[in-house]
Amino acid sequence: MSAPDIILSARQLTKRFSGFTAVNGVDLDVERGTIHALIGPNGAGKTTCFNLLTKFLQPSAGTIKFNGRDITSMAPAAIARLGVVRSFQISAVFPRMSVLENVRIALQRRRGDSFDFWRNQKVLNDYDAEARERIEEVGLTEFISETAGELSYGRKRALEIATTLALEPEMLLLDEPMAGMAQEDVSRISALIRRIAAKRTILMVEHNLSVVADLSDRITVLARGEVLAEGPYETVSKDPRVVEAYIGAGHG
Ligand SMILES: Nc1ncnc2c1ncn2[C@@H]1O[C@H](COP(=O)(O)OP(=O)(O)OP(=O)(O)O)[C@@H](O)[C@H]1O
Numbered sequence: 001m002s003a004p005d006i007i008l009s010a011r012q013l014t015k016r017f018s019g020f021t022a023v024n025g026v027d028l029d030v031e032r033g034t035i036h037a038l039i040g041p042n043g044a045g046k047t048t049c050f051n052l053l054t055k056f057l058q059p060s061a062g063t064i065k066f067n068g069r070d071i072t073s074m075a076p077a078a079i080a081r082l083g084v085v086r087s088f089q090i091s092a093v094f095p096r097m098s099v100l101e102n103v104r105i106a107l108q109r110r111r112g113d114s115f116d117f118w119r120n121q122k123v124l125n126d127y128d129a130e131a132r133e134r135i136e137e138v139g140l141t142e143f144i145s146e147t148a149g150e151l152s153y154g155r156k157r158a159l160e161i162a163t164t165l166a167l168e169p170e171m172l173l174l175d176e177p178m179a180g181m182a183q184e185d186v187s188r189i190s191a192l193i194r195r196i197a198a199k200r201t202i203l204m205v206e207h208n209l210s211v212v213a214d215l216s217d218r219i220t221v222l223a224r225g226e227v228l229a230e231g232p233y234e235t236v237s238k239d240p241r242v243v244e245a246y247i248g249a250g251h252g
Pocket residue numbers: 017020021022040041042043044045046047048049
């Protein structure tokens with residue numbers, strides 16, 4: 001068996017907040033082309049870990065590598081340019097603009113066009129073909145002319161994902177993609193994540209364990225800032241330490 005192809009790896013990742021250690025010596029390997037979930041009871045350090053990986057927080061110690069390159073001291077924007085994009089990073093969902101306009105603007109950000117430039121109608125039209133493709137990919141074609149602010153919550157999330165995809169991420173980090181969603185939207189967004197994962201790597205923090213079970217190839221369980229278990233859902237969900245951590249935190 002050949003060695004796994006690791007796209008993102010963290011070693012001994014640590015974050016201390018004035019004496020309190022929120023993330024403590026976390027080792028994490030995300031394999032290319034997989035959906036990897038980060039789970040754990042409240043306060044386990046998932047969000048902090050996520051912020052460290054996208055460099056919204058600077059680690060107190062440890063290293064992060066993307067495609068073998070040390071990104072530990074890079075700024076979030078530089079990391080995004082390398083291909084690691086966080087879902088809300090450009091959650092430039094402008095509520096008064098249409099779905100199409102929103103995706104067009106995201107495309108143009110990627111290319112670094114200026115504000116004045118995008119006001120030119122001809123230039124805008126040139127982005128249309130690609131924008132339509134992204135919109136199709138997230139299943140919003142029939143809402144293409146709708147004002148973003150009028151979309152249902154689930155469709156807004158889909159639009160947000162489309163604007164993220166416009167940056168052509170090799171790796172997408174999703175922070176609780178199902179938060180606040182009704183069941184109908186959960187199924188829709190799950191299908192969407194599965195679809196976009198076909199060509200990309202996904203790391204997500206998610207509380208909805210049935211979504212995690214359904215989507216993830218691999219799961220890292222954090223508790224009190226440390227890695228408690230790692231593996232496929234079937235294994236980690238039966239791990240007595242994981243069960244205990246969830247029960248202990250009142251998750252049942
Ligand atoms: N900026 C900060 N300053 C001080 N403590 C912090 C800070 N950010 C997070 N913490 C603490 O670090 C711990 C981990 O928080 P974090 O938000 O990463 O956990 P989580 O697993 O994402 O939790 P939840 O599931 O509730 O979102 C918590 O005890 C939290 O209070």
